[in-house]
Amino acid sequence: MPADTVAAPPSFIPVFEPMLNGRELEYVRDCLESNWISSIGKYITRFEETFSRYCGARHGVSCSSGTTALHLALEALEIGPGDEVIVPSFTLVVSASTVCMAGATPVLVDVQPDTWCIDPDLIEEKITPRTRAIMVVHMYGHPADMNAIMNIARRYNLKVIEDCAEAHGALCHGQKVGSIGDVAAFSFYGNKIITTGEGGMVVTSDDRVAERAQLLRNQAFSAERFVHHEVGYNYRMTNVQAAIGLAQCEQLEQRLAKRIEIARTYSELLAGEDAVSLPYEAEWAKNVYWMYGLLINESFGRTRDELRQALEERGVDTRSFFYPLNRQPVFQGQHRRWPDLRCECPIADDLGKRGLYLPSGYSLTPDLQEEVVRRLLDCKR
Numbered sequence: 136m137p138a139d140t141v142a143a144p145p146s147f148i149p150v151f152e153p154m155l156n157g158r159e160l161e162y163v164r165d166c167l168e169s170n171w172i173s174s175i176g177k178y179i180t181r182f183e184e185t186f187s188r189y190c191g192a193r194h195g196v197s198c199s200s201g202t203t204a205l206h207l208a209l210e211a212l213e214i215g216p217g218d219e220v221i222v223p224s225f226t227l228v229v230s231a232s233t234v235c236m237a238g239a240t241p242v243l244v245d246v247q248p249d250t251w252c253i254d255p256d257l258i259e260e261k262i263t264p265r266t267r268a269i270m271v272v273h274m275y276g277h278p279a280d281m282n283a284i285m286n287i288a289r290r291y292n293l294k295v296i297e298d299c300a301e302a303h304g305a306l307c308h309g310q311k312v313g314s315i316g317d318v319a320a321f322s323f324y325g326n327k328i329i330t331t332g333e334g335g336m337v338v339t340s341d342d343r344v345a346e347r348a349q350l351l352r353n354q355a356f357s358a359e360r361f362v363h364h365e366v367g368y369n370y371r372m373t374n375v376q377a378a379i380g381l382a383q384c385e386q387l388e389q390r391l392a393k394r395i396e397i398a399r400t401y402s403e404l405l406a407g408e409d410a411v412s413l414p415y416e417a418e419w420a421k422n423v424y425w426m427y428g429l430l431i432n433e434s435f436g437r438t439r440d441e442l443r444q445a446l447e448e449r450g451v452d453t454r455s456f457f458y459p460l461n462r463q464p465v466f467q468g469q470h471r472r473w474p475d476l477r478c479e480c481p482i483a484d485d486l487g488k489r490g491l492y493l494p495s496g497y498s499l500t501p502d503l504q505e506e507v508v509r510r511l512l513d514c515k516r
């Protein structure tokens with residue numbers, strides 16, 4: 136292409152794509168050449184040690200997904216039938232479904248309109264004698280207000296589970312998420328800040344919780360190999376996945392810097408545009424902007440869903456925000472097995488209707504972001 140030719144913007148801009156440009160291939164090749172492809176191997180240990188140290192916690196227990204990490208965290212804390220766990224109403228379904236998988240009951244609390252995380256001011260009224268834990272979700276990269284939440288947890292003697300699936304490296308009052316509560320769950324799905332394809336990790340500084348998570352992810356095999364004192368699961372990660380994870384860990388800081396740069400560029404491009412509300416960063420927080428989320432205001436002239444459709448026609452891939460748990464069909468009291476979670480959660484309802492996230496992948500350039508914003512504002516009425 137001649138030097139003065141400007142490349143045309145791509146016709147399709149994906150919402151996210153994994154980036155595998157470190158030592159992933161070298162480490163995976165090592166697994167294949169050495170024949171260590173299953174769930175034992177040096178990369179498992181190295182990935183667990185490297186990632187948990189990065190989080191500031193003593194133990195990392197790798198597993199097959201963020202969902203299984205949450206389930207293991209709950210069961211490692213011995214939460215089960217008869218127990219209640221407080222969860223935010225605005226989140227992926229797994230926050231409630233893993234509590235159900237453990238045999239306990241989720242209790243919903245609405246979220247804050249700015250951080251989009253659980254609202255600490257609404258937690259206490261939902262605590263009962265059966266409450267055992269609070270599960271917080273650090274939403275789209277912004278940490279929940281852990282100081283307030285840990286205060287409540289201490290006063291009521293509750294455990295705190297941090298869902299860090301979307302917030303690797305985020306800070307709350309200078310402390311890394313994943314090291315503040317009793318136990319944390321991370322996801323390494325393909326669209327996460329670092330990925331292993333599929334995968335997850337339980338992170339904790341509690342020796343007993345780590346030991347139980349290790350036991351339960353591996354069928355609860357006892358020292359007498361085929362004798363079982365508990366029911367466990369096969370939630371193991373493979374050495375090949377851990378090899379990818381280790382390579383990704385080596386680039387974590389650069390990745391976070393890129394996420395923050397993407398967010399800054401969008402925020403600059405959209406500054407002063409009152410048809411949309413931009414994501415927030417509390418003064419006590421470091422938001423790592425897993426995805427760049429927006430709320431579509433009435434003055435935009437289109438609903439969120441109409442806008443998503445219009446953007447799709449213009450080649451811009453977006454995702455709508457989570458569907459609130461209080462509205463999930465499975466939790467409307469119609470199902471024999473699953474609880475009735477209907478309750479008033481006006482903020483979750485509003486976010487679920489008006490929120491979407493823009494392309495946020497690692498390959499975005501400022502020019503491409505400008506193009507996204509141009510196509511977005513083109514849809515205004």
Ligand SMILES: Cc1ncc(COP(=O)(O)O)c(C=O)c1O
Pocket residue numbers: 200201202203226227229230272298300301322323324334335
């Ligand atoms: C907030 C949250 N929790 C948990 C998960 C579950 O992770 P996984 O898809 O690895 O099971 C996700 C995944 O997208 C998530 O966004």
